[in-house]
Amino acid sequence: MLETDGVRKAFPGVTALDGVSFSLGTGEVHALVGENGAGKSTLIKVLTGVYRADAGQVRYRGEPVSFASPLDAQRAGIATIYQEVNLVPQMSVARNLFLGREPRGRFGLIDFAAMRERAGEVLRGYGIGSDVRRPLGSLGLGAQQMVALARAIEAHAQVVVMDEPTSSLQPREVDRLFRAIGDLRGQGRSVVYVSHRLEELYRICDRVTVLRDGRLVHTGPLAGLDRLRLISLMLGRDLDAVRSEGLTRFAERARSHAAPLLRATNLSRRHVLDEVSLAVRPGEIVGLGGLLGSGRSETAKAIAGALPLDSGGVSVAGEAVPPGSVGSAIRAGINLLPEDRKAEGIVATLSVRENIALAALPRLSRAGIVSEGDVDRVVDRFMRRLRIKAAGPGQPVGELSGGNQQKVLLARWLAMNPRVLLLDEPTRGIDVGAKAEVQVLIDELAEEGLAVLLISSDLEELVEGSQRVVVLRDGAVVGELSGADVTEEKIMAAIAGTTDD
Secondary structure, eight states: OEEEEEEEEEETTEEEEEEEEEEEOTTOEEEEEOOTTSSHHHHHHHHTTSSOOSEEEEEETTEEEOOSSHHHHHHHTEEEEOSSOOSOTTSBHHHHHTTTSOOBOGGGOBOHHHHHHHHHHHHHTTTOOSOTTSBGGGSOHHHHHHHHHHHHHHTTOSEEEEESTTTTOOHHHHHHHHHHHHHHHHTTOEEEEEOSOHHHHHHHOSEEEEEETTEEEEEEESTTOOHHHHHHHHHSSOHHHHHTSSOOOGGGSOOOOSOOSEEEEEEEETTTEEEEEEEEOTTOEEEEEOOTTSSHHHHHHHHTTOSOOSEEEEEETTEEEOTTOHHHHHHTTEEEEOSOHHHHTOOTTSBHHHHHHTTTGGGGEETTEEOHHHHHHHHHHHHHHTTOOOSOTTSBGGGSOHHHHHHHHHHHHHTTOOSEEEEESTTTTOOHHHHHHHHHHHHHHHHTTOEEEEEOSOHHHHHHHOSEEEEEETTEEEEEEEGGGOSHHHHHHHHHTOOOO
């Protein structure tokens, strides 16, 4: 259905693809995996007309093609669903679903009534019962992702490229997605599936292609390829070696008995948070669990001063932090790594150097004049420590892989010498290699005495990485687990409001 032969693509100082050959069969679900920076996104962009290959050939249905734009690829029958939904949030749900192919009535005008009726029918099949006249941006991320999927399928695409499609979905939405993928396969349509969640790959994919450092290292059936071998292919090294680089899991360490460094007391905001209280000691990682919409991100934003509160307060080392002020929280040593790194974190058009130094500029200046030498030293230090892969500190951060963008954000806040780190989905959308490195780093930071609040929708990550887990439901604390009670089963039982004996 779709293939590349020896495709090469280079950017200044970086070879993103080095002679990569890839083939997608008719009616096949093909996994594309690799570390961040392996070349997955670049290959997708070559296949879908965002980039043109410097060398090699792309063939679609056996014929050589060179798409001039993503629109050309879409018209040919190749649709892409990105991790960050790339539709128009200000437009209605119906308009987004049929954007570019709206039903027309008399005189060629858009038939809005027909469009809304059809949109409602389509989206109900995906479990979305929202008013299709609402702006897309008013829906949750999961619902937006399902609209993007429905759009691709309704456009009768023969090839659907899915880039981390489940990162914003709840379990029932994941099941709907997989049923839709099964329908596509049954219709002879093909799927390129990019995900860092191995259980998903083994559940729905037929074959797998592994990229590493822009090169093809493996392609073949997924059945029979055990997970450890797949991970080793992706990393080019033993996963255990990565985790052993200075890593001592908290389950193996003595627990801290120091007084809490961070304390949040009765944080309340109408319809959002209901008297949420928690404490984190120096050197401790506390997990914050719960379903999407439970108040996890809102709790972190409230602590960081980014969400106004009706009542409640935050203190660091016993000193109250003025409420509703991000600046005051930062001065107290509280730093937040947001869930949506593109919308709330990185400045894509600025360089790696500028993004890392952004928050620390006041500290790196004298009489309003920034010391370029101090900036260079800080940037070099954290690029080395976090092993940020870039052509250099001057490369625009928007050109980096998702995992390296996440590391740049971490570097920005580490340059501030924080006392408290609030990490909202720090490994979301990054591959297993980068995920392991970030987890090692989080543990190292805690060992250095930072208080870490870890938010994750991945229960395994919470269990492995936290000494204690505070569980939220509907904006309220419904459980706190510690020691041997920190298990996936007990977290789920707390979320569900049942006991787990």
